[in-house]
Amino acid sequence: xxxxxxxxxxSNKARLLDLWIQKQLASENLRDDLMTxxxxxxxxxxxIGALTKNITEENIDQVESNQFDEVFEILxxxxxxxxxxxxxxxxxxxxxxxxxxxxxxxxxxxxxxxxELLTAVLKINRLLDSLGVVTFETFIKGREEVILxxxxxxxxxxxxxxxxxxGILALPIIGTLDSSRTQVVMESLLQKIVxxxxxxxxxxxxxxxxxxxxxxxxxxxTVSATRLMGAECIISGIRPEIAQTVVHLGIDLSNIVTKASxxxxxxxxxxxxxxxVRRLEVEKKTx
Amino acid sequence: xxxFLLVTIQIDLYDRLALNLEADLVQKVHQTGARGVLIDISAxxxxxxxxxxxxxxxxxxxxxxxxxxxxxxxxxAVAITLIELGLSLKGVxxxxxxxxxMALLQTKxxxxxxxxxxDADDIE
Numbered sequence: 052x053x054x055x056x057x058x059x060x061x062s063n064k065a066r067l068l069d070l071w072i073q074k075q076l077a078s079e080n081l082r083d084d085l086m087t088x089x090x091x092x093x094x095x096x097x098x099i100g101a102l103t104k105n106i107t108e109e110n111i112d113q114v115e116s117n118q119f120d121e122v123f124e125i126l127x128x129x130x131x132x133x134x135x136x137x138x139x140x141x142x143x144x145x146x147x148x149x150x151x152x153x154x155x156x157x158x159x160x161x162x163x164x165x166x167e168l169l170t171a172v173l174k175i176n177r178l179l180d181s182l183g184v185v186t187f188e189t190f191i192k193g194r195e196e197v198i199l200x201x202x203x204x205x206x207x208x209x210x211x212x213x214x215x216x217x218g219i220l221a222l223p224i225i226g227t228l229d230s231s232r233t234q235v236v237m238e239s240l241l242q243k244i245v246x247x248x249x250x251x252x253x254x255x256x257x258x259x260x261x262x263x264x265x266x267x268x269x270x271x272x273t274v275s276a277t278r279l280m281g282a283e284c285i286i287s288g289i290r291p292e293i294a295q296t297v298v299h300l301g302i303d304l305s306n307i308v309t310k311a312s313x314x315x316x317x318x319x320x321x322x323x324x325x326x327x328v329r330r331l332e333v334e335k336k337t338x
Numbered sequence: 339x340x341x342f343l344l345v346t347i348q349i350d351l352y353d354r355l356a357l358n359l360e361a362d363l364v365q366k367v368h369q370t371g372a373r374g375v376l377i378d379i380s381a382x383x384x385x386x387x388x389x390x391x392x393x394x395x396x397x398x399x400x401x402x403x404x405x406x407x408x409x410x411x412x413x414x415a416v417a418i419t420l421i422e423l424g425l426s427l428k429g430v431x432x433x434x435x436x437x438x439x440m441a442l443l444q445t446k447x448x449x450x451x452x453x454x455x456x457d458a459d460d461i462e
Contacts, residue, residue, distance in 0.1 A: 234418075241414030248434055272421050279417040281410060281432035281439070 056171045057106045059161055060154070064103050071095055071153035078149065085136050094129050098150070101125050106178075126182060127189040134193025147186045151179040210236050212243040219320045220249045221313070223288075225258030233269035237276055250282050251320045255313050257288030267302040274307050283308070283323065287316035342374040342443055343367065343405075344436070348381045356392040363396055367403050374443035375400050378436055380411030390425035397430040406431060406446050410439035 060067065072092055101122045126147070133143045154175050162168045210232070215221045222240055226232075240252060254273065259266065274284040287310040289297075297304060310316040321328060343366055351359070367375060377393070397407040408431040420427065431446075433439035 237418055237421075238414060241417055244434070245414060250434060250438070275426040276414075276417040276421045279409075279420055279427060279432055280412050280414065281434040 055108045056158070056174060057103075057108050059158070060106060061103045063157055063161070064099060067103075067153055067157055068092075068096055068099050070156060071099070071150055074149045074153055075146070078145065085138060095150075098122070098125050098129065122182070123185050126185055130186045130189040131193040131196075134190050135197060140187070140190060143186060143190050144183065147179070147183050150182075151175065154179070206232060206235055210239050212239050214243070214247050214249065215253075215317070216320070218247075218249045218251060218324055219317070220244065220247065220252045221255060221317075222252060223255040223258060223313075227261070228259060228266045228269050230269065233273065237273050240273065241276060241280055244277065244280055244282050251285065251323060252277050252282055253285045253287055253313065253316045253320060255288040255316070256286060256293070257290065257313070259293075262293045262296055264300050264302060267297060267300070267304070271304075271307070285310060285316045285319060287311070287313045341372055341447065342376055342440065343370065343372045344376045344378065346378040346381070350382060350384045351389055351392075353388055356389055360392055360396055360399070364399050364403070367400050367405050373405050373447055375405055375407045376436060376439050376443065377407065377409050378411050378439075379409060379416070380413065380435075382416060383413060385416050385419055387423050387425060390420050390423060390427065393430060394425070394427055397427075401429070406443060408433055408439040408442055410434065410436050 072095060075091065075095070076088065105118050105121055107118070129146075130143060133146075155172060158168060158171050158175065162171060205226075210222070210224070213221045213223075220240070220243055222236065224236065228236070243249070244252060254270065256262070256270070262270075270286060274286070277284040285308045286304070289309055289311055308316075308319065310319060343363070345359070345363060347359075349355075363375065366372070375396070377396070393409060400407050409427070410433045412432065431439075431442060433442050
């Protein structure tokens with residue numbers, strides 16, 4: 052063997068980088084809207100730098116060896132960043148596979164002997180494939196992190212407890228009520244009741260798309276919990292369809308105060324607190 | 339406190355302690371002829387099903403002795419636990435704090451008097 056694969060890669064680092072960048076720029080999957088070419092070049096340079104630094108003739112067969120940790124680390128960073136920037140899996144996958152093409156092309160130019168070329172290609176193939184797997188793993192992990200964060204944000208946003216009057220809280224529920232959300236809703240409502248010393252809570256379900264027996268169960272739980280705290284709970288915003296399903300399912304809401312609209316619930320709450328809202332009498336003057 | 343008894347629970351109740359409380363309280367209601375019992379559990383952070391049942395029992399027992407029970411100051415976590423355990427404490431009145439609990443008992447007592455007055459009117 053004239054020169055080993057690792058030696059070859061090390062000495063032709065700059066050429067390899069150029070080749071790779073060329074391939075990436077030529078590719079129709081280039082996303083110059085998400086990343087500038089300079090950034091792309093920087094990323095690629097880091098990766099090739101780490102790869103050529105750590106690759107030796109001994110470890111080229113052993114991808115698991117911790118000498119590749121640095122490479123994996125850089126690759127994971129790139130892949131995570133791409134997931135968050137909104138690259139598609141295809142684009143991220145092709146990014147790493149285009150490196151394989153570049154290396155193979157380089158080997159083809161440098162190694163003339165067919166037998167040698169074949170072994171080298173096989174080795175590189177194995178190495179780059181495992182790099183590809185790492186890319187996908189971290190890419191998906193990055194995506195999942197994004198999804199998880201969004202889920203948390205949604206559940207935080209969607210359970211605001213508003214004090215609409217002294218002693219009256221309103222909680223507009225938007226979206227489907229599942230067990231975990233009921234828990235969040237219940238906790239924030241009860242905490243707010245303690246904080247504000249409110250005696251009436253209005254649960255507005257006009258933003259709940261459908262009520263099935265499970266959702267109704269959760270509503271009843273919330274109402275019972277507020278009652279245990281010593282506050283009254285009114286359910287408002289019941290649409291005709293929801294009234295229909297509730298009756299068809301045979302859910303008993305008879306010991307819960309239910310109102311059709313938030314306005315009537317508020318009126319009821321005022322009555323319970325012995326308050327009246329009235330228009331100021333305007334003195335009629337004749338000019 | 340007037341015709342009412344006020345019980346403040348300051349520590350997490352163990353089974354034996356809760357049973358003692360039940361016995362003592364019923365005794366006390368009987369002795370003093372109290373018309374209302376206020377149980378302040380604002381310092382209680384842990385409950386179990388037994389504790390929930392004791393509270394229910396106390397309410398039923400005092401009702402037999404012609405007194406109303408109001409549980410006040412329940413912590414959110416405690417309320418959620420009781421609901422998850424399926425104990426909605428039926429027959430126990432609740433209030434946010436001692437003051438409101440007292441007002442609730444007062445209105446209940448007033449109602450009783452009014453009703454008694456109504457009955458008296460009927461007889462005449």
